[in-house]
Amino acid sequence: MVRMKNKDELEKQPVPTPATEAGKDHGVRLAMAVLILVVIAVVMVRLKAAPVPLERDEGEYALMGQLILEGVAPYREAGNMKLPGTYYAYAAILALFGQTITGIHVGLMVVNLLTAGMLFLIASRLLGRVGAALAVAAFLIMSVDLSVLGLFAHATHFVIMFALAGVWLLQESSGSKREVLLLSGAGLCLGLAVLMKQSGALFALFGCLWVLFDGGRPGSWKRSLVRSGILACGIVLPYAAFLVVTVVSGTFDRFWFWTVDYAQSYASLVGYGLGLELFRMGIVPIIRSNPVIWAMAPAGMIGLCVMKGSRKTGLFLMTFFLFSFLAVCPGLYFRQHYFVQILPAVALGAGAALRIPQGLFARVTRRPQTAEAVVFLAIAAFSLTGILSMWHGLSASTPEQFSRSVYGSNPFPESVAVAEYIAKNTGAEERIAVLGSEPQIYFYAHRKPATEHIYMYGLMEPQPFALRMQEALVAQVEKSEPQFIVLVLVSTSWLQRGVSEKKVFGWMRGYLNTHYQAVMTAEIQSDRTVWSVDEDVRTSRWRRGSSRLIVYRRKPAGSSRNRDGGAGPVRCPAGWGSDSCPGAFKITQHLPGGR
Secondary structure, three states: OOOOOOHHHHHOOOOOOHHHHHHHHHHHHHHHHHHHHHHHHHHHHHHHHOOOOOOHHHHHHHHHHHHHHOOOOOOOOOEOOOOOHHHHHHHHHHHHHOOOHHHHHHHHHHHHHHHHHHHHHHHHHHHHHHHHHHHHHHHHHHHOOHHHOOOOOOHHHHHHHHHHHHHHHHHHHOOOOOHHHHHHHHHHHHHHHHHHOHHHHHHHHHHHHHHHHHOOOOOOHHHHHHHHHHHHHHHHHHHHHHHHHHHHHOOHHHHHHHHHHHHHHHHOOOOHHHHHHHHHHHHHHHHHHOHHHHHHHHHHHHHHHHOOOOHHHHHHHHHHHHHHHHHHOHHHOOOHHHHHHHHHHHHHHHHHHOOOOHHHHHHHOOOHHHHHHHHHHHHHHHHOHHHHHHHHHHHOOOHHHHHHHHHOOOOHHHHHHHHHHHHHOOOOOOEEEEEOOOOHHHHHHOOEEOOOEOOOHHHHOOOOOHHHHHHHHHHHHHHHOOOEEEEEEOHHHOOOOOOOOOHHHHHHHHHHHHHEEEEEEEEEOOOOEEEEEOOHHHHOOOOOOOEEEEEEEEOOOOOOOOOOOOOOOOOOOOOOOOOOOOOOOOOOOOOOOOO
16 A cells, blocks of 8 residues: 655655744644534534435335344345345444434434544545545535435445445555554455445455555565455455355345346446436536535646656555446446445545645745645635535425425325324234335334335336246235235336336236225325325325325225225326326436435
8 A cells, every 4th residue: 555655765855944843733733623613514414414304225224224133134024136234234323323214314424424534544644634634524525415415324325434444454554563464454344345335346346456556566476465365355254254144044045136136137227328328417416516626636636646756646546536436337327325435535636636736835835734724724615615505404494395305206204104104003013015115114114024125116127037026026915915005106116117017017906906995195296295094085186197105004804895984996197007107107217316
């Protein structure tokens, strides 16, 4: 890794004078004061946003974490293509901070601050204290921004926490007497980054290649290969350990189907043309949110590459940026929260930009680091305007209203009330089914799913397992006979395409009409949600094409179809389940907070 200057190099440096030493101290203190103010601002915003309802990815992780705490192995009750690391991370958060919305978001805040701490340790060795302070402040500001959905606890936050921990340990291992121990720890952290989400493998690859490169001097290749081997063993260990867990728990087949077979199909759905457009849609708002930081990043990285004495640091930053960018690319979906993985690299580049005008500062002032800190202050003041705007938005609205402003008609606020109703009317051991991609309902209700398919997206995608997945959902729900079924008529909860398999739609109509009656509805309008419960459901009138949730309760045994007291046949939007599909199942490629 990039090392500190050796004794001979230090002897060539000018002897510092009392004036320059005082200027250095003042500069570092000012930079630390600005960083503390940024940390306080970010923490205040995160605490203010803590009660905002979970979105669907958070709901998935929370459900899985909840099941783990109950002793249920991942992939036994519910499946998804993500690796299980984030599920265990959520289990730890739920155990520490409580099984609540606020507890989850407080846990995210802690993860974000730990990540910032790792970044400071890395940047201090590369860029000095003032540059490190700027890098950390830039990261905190960017990572809380709504352009990357930074207020919501996506897996990418956990990926970069462990990835940066691994990179820092690699730094510490270079030339250390505890090299083997530190390399093993670095490998373990990078392996945990992979276990959080598959894209973490790019950070692990970066670590392996950099160890090879760093030791690639004449006569040292054998030592480099040994160091890389130690690192690789640590990287593989978390995944290998979980494979043992799946074999012991009897979930290996399901784990392999979801994370390998289905994941491969999912990753091949988007072509290069659409991928390029999705990248443009994702990156432009992110750069616009913090233009100064994004402008400084390439200048800092390129500047260090051409500056004498800083080229190795510049190469390190450029390489880290490249692999961070590649971590955003798998599947070419470029969802907003994927870009969280590139933010540490961008922040390091911005911090490096302070190194470029050092010569100018040294010529015009006796306190160049104070001048750097003043520049840092100006950058932070400009970049904090977005955080202040977010604070005003949070203060002027309820958590539910803020969720609606971010996610539109997605039924995240309504999920809380729906789950409360179900929890009050079911026993703790009863199962429920959600026909839609809203796993947060299971978590809020604290009820196990009647089917492993907690997302409907896989059932709608043009991939070879779609029909098999629909048939599995039908069989599992019919076998379970859940007391409640929630039907989600919201486009982003299905993402039906014209070529989607439609078997499940015909089954839903017949099964719900025969065995269930509607007891609760929530119609999501532009300015409010209209609720109907029990007897009011039969007389409710819906706007054509509106988004809504319908809660169905199983009819008593022996009840005839559409008997008095029922809610009549299932009413669906025009075109629901058809090829034209103009209503509730309109194609939406760029899913907010998707997978």
